[in-house]
Structures are given as C-alpha cells and as structure tokens.
Amino acid sequence: MQVQIIEVGPRDGLQNEKRNIPLETKINFIRNLVKSGIQEIELSSFVSPKWVPQLSDADELINTLYNELKEKDIKFHALLPNRKGLDRALKCNLNRIALFTTTSDEFSKKNMNTTVDETIQEFKEIIPEFRKNVPQGWVRVYLSTSFECPYAGKIDPTKTLEISKRLFDLGIDDLVISDTLGVAVPDEVSRLLEIILTTMVSKQISCHFHDTYGMAIANVARAIKLGITRFDSSAGGLGGCPYAPGASGNLATEDLIYYIHRCGHKNPASLKQVATSSKEILDFLGKPIVCKAQSAYLNSCNTKAA
Numbered sequence: 486m487q488v489q490i491i492e493v494g495p496r497d498g499l500q501n502e503k504r505n506i507p508l509e510t511k512i513n514f515i516r517n518l519v520k521s522g523i524q525e526i527e528l529s530s531f532v533s534p535k536w537v538p539q540l541s542d543a544d545e546l547i548n549t550l551y552n553e554l555k556e557k558d559i560k561f562h563a564l565l566p567n568r569k570g571l572d573r574a575l576k577c578n579l580n581r582i583a584l585f586t587t588t589s590d591e592f593s594k595k596n597m598n599t600t601v602d603e604t605i606q607e608f609k610e611i612i613p614e615f616r617k618n619v620p621q622g623w624v625r626v627y628l629s630t631s632f633e634c635p636y637a638g639k640i641d642p643t644k645t646l647e648i649s650k651r652l653f654d655l656g657i658d659d660l661v662i663s664d665t666l667g668v669a670v671p672d673e674v675s676r677l678l679e680i681i682l683t684t685m686v687s688k689q690i691s692c693h694f695h696d697t698y699g700m701a702i703a704n705v706a707r708a709i710k711l712g713i714t715r716f717d718s719s720a721g722g723l724g725g726c727p728y729a730p731g732a733s734g735n736l737a738t739e740d741l742i743y744y745i746h747r748c749g750h751k752n753p754a755s756l757k758q759v760a761t762s763s764k765e766i767l768d769f770l771g772k773p774i775v776c777k778a779q780s781a782y783l784n785s786c787n788t789k790a791a
C-alpha cells in the first residue's frame with residue numbers, strides 16, 4: 486500500500502525557531518528533502534510577518550524553488566490564513582494551498598485573532614477565489630486542536646466532527662486532523678476517525694500528529710488500520726505552533742519512513758537522506774537529535790565506519 490508523506494518541516498518545523506535562519510539555509514534544506522525522494526512539501530506560510538517573523542521570506546523562497554524545481558513532479562503547498570495570504574500565494578503561482586482553523590475559539594483568537602466562525606466565513610471567500618484563479622488547484626484545511634486545546638481542554642469528538650462537516654461543505658480536497666499539542670493516544674484517534682469516517686471517505690483525510698508524548702507513530706499505525714494513508718511529518722521532528730503552549734515537534738519524518746518501509750508499505754523517501762538532511766539543519770540550529778530512527782540510522786553508520 487502507498488502511504489503518502491507530507492513534509493511540513495520547512496513550515497511547521499521552522500516557524501517557531503527564534504534564531505534567524507537565512508533564506509539560503511532554508512532553500513538548501515528543501516533541496517535536500519527533494520533529493521531524498523519526498524514528494525509533497527509544505528514550503529512556508531503566507532501569514533503576517535509580525536506574527537511569525539521567521540517565515541517572512543516565504544514569497545522569495547517559493548519563487549526561487551518553483552523556478553528551480555518546476556520540472557520535477559513534486560507537490561508544493563504553503564499555509565495561509567486570509568485573503569492577503571491568498572494574494573501572495575497567487576502571485577507565486579502556487580497551486581496548492583493549506584488553510585487552518587480549529588475546534589476552539591480560544592485557540593483561534595490566540596493563533597489568528599478571529600473566532601472559528603469568522604475563519605470559516607473567510608474561507609467561503611478564499612476558496613472560490615482560489616478555484617477561480619487556479620481551476621486545477623488543491624485545498625487542504627488543518628483542523629487544529631482536533632483532540633485537545635491548550636485553553637479549552639479536551640475536545641468532544643462530536644464537536645470536531647461538526648466543524649469537519651462545515652469544512653467539507655466548502656468543497657475542500659483534504660481535511661487535516663491535527664493533534665496540535667501531541668497529546669492524543671491511539672484509542673482517541675480511532676474514536677475520532679471512526680465518527681468522521683461515517684460521513685467522509687478516508688482519502689479525503691490526512692493526519693498531523695505532534696509528538697509531545699511520543700505517541701505519534703502509534704497514532705499513525707492506528708489511523709492506517711482505519712484506512713488513512715496520508716500523514717504529515719517534519720524532518721528531524723522539528724516543529725510546534727508558537728501560539729500553542731506545550732506543543733512540541735511534529736512526528737519525525739525519519740520515524741514515519743522507518744515505520745512505512747518496515748511494514749512493507751510504499752513511499753520513495755530515503756531514511757538515509759532525510760536523516761542526513763535534518764542533521765544539517767539541526768546542527769545549524771544547535772539542536773540535538775531527538776528522533777529515534779534518525780539517531781539509530783546515524784549510529785549504525787558510525788558503527789560501520791569504525
């Protein structure tokens with residue numbers, strides 16, 4: 486079975502980093518991910534530079550990579566919150582956009598300065614405008630705090646379902662069930678997915694698990710059992726939302742690749758090449774390796790070399 490990896494390291498992985506990362510360093514990171522066989526990458530975000538200064542170079546980054554890599558069959562996305570973000574995406578000729586909302590007004594206000602209803606209202610203008618300009622375009626929407634919110638606490642699955650349905654009614658292509666805080670366990674994942682799959686089909690859904698409690702790969706395993714085949718991950722396990730206190734990095738791409746290949750599922754990404762690409766960016770950031778598959782792979786190389 487083919488399992489799709491959506492690499493979010495260049496966006497979710499870097500958005501919370503305080504140290505200024507030069508544009509060229511980000512571009513090299515993405516070039517290396519492309520060389521490693523990753524087929525789908527969220528490149529950056531068109532959010533307010535006042536809110537996320539680290540990604541204020543999104544336009545230049547995307548223009549550079551689009552020109553350089555347009556011949557390759559890679560799906561590039563970028564995150565955006567509003568009409569201004571859409572205008573920037575259209576100027577860059579981006580044909581895949583990722584919007585984001587949440588189950589909780591408290592989180593929505595902290596992250597976007599709007600309520601959930603206001604966000605969905607804005608999507609009602611953004612999505613048709615995007616489709617008009619890019620008829621073959623593709624729209625994914627993250628549903629943050631699908632399980633728990635740092636401000637409102639645990640979220641009832643029926644509430645997550647209700648907002649999911651409202652999002653599907655907007656004609657989106659991909660709903661991203663997101664464990665922003667990285668707190669969910671497999672039983673919660675199946676409880677939520679089972680009720681969502683009563684009204685939506687598995688190919689319309691991706692999962693985005695942060696790995697705060699080390700449960701992300703177990704959650705992937707459970708979601709695969711329920712027919713989900715698209716998962717977000719971040720090279721080296723970098724990541725976290727600046728407006729979600731307590732959230733840590735995403736599921737590491739290396740863990741996901743190891744799991745997919747070891748289970749006999751298919752994805753062309755190379756563990757070796759992702760592990761070396763993320764080592765480079767971790768070294769630049771002065772961060773230790775936290776991903777077990779990356780560490781095991783790099784240690785096995787050292788053992789062989791010795």
Ligand code: HMG
Nearest residue numbers: 531532533536566569570596597598627629630663665726
């Ligand atoms: P606001 O301050 O209410 O907006 O922010 P505003 O309309 O008053 O604008 C303020 C300034 O920002 C203005 O500039 C606008 O022009 C500018 P000024 O006139 O003061 O010079 N502005 C923009 N500039 C560039 N691009 C734009 C844009 N929009 C406004 N698109 C806003 C509202 C939504 C913009 C802000 O709250 C925002 O950018 N929020 C994004 C925060 C963010 O990026 N969070 C992390 C991503 S979400 C996440 O990580 C979760 C996820 O991974 C899934 C999961 O794990 O759950 C996806």
Ligand code: MG
Nearest residue numbers: 497665725726
């Ligand atoms: Mg995230």
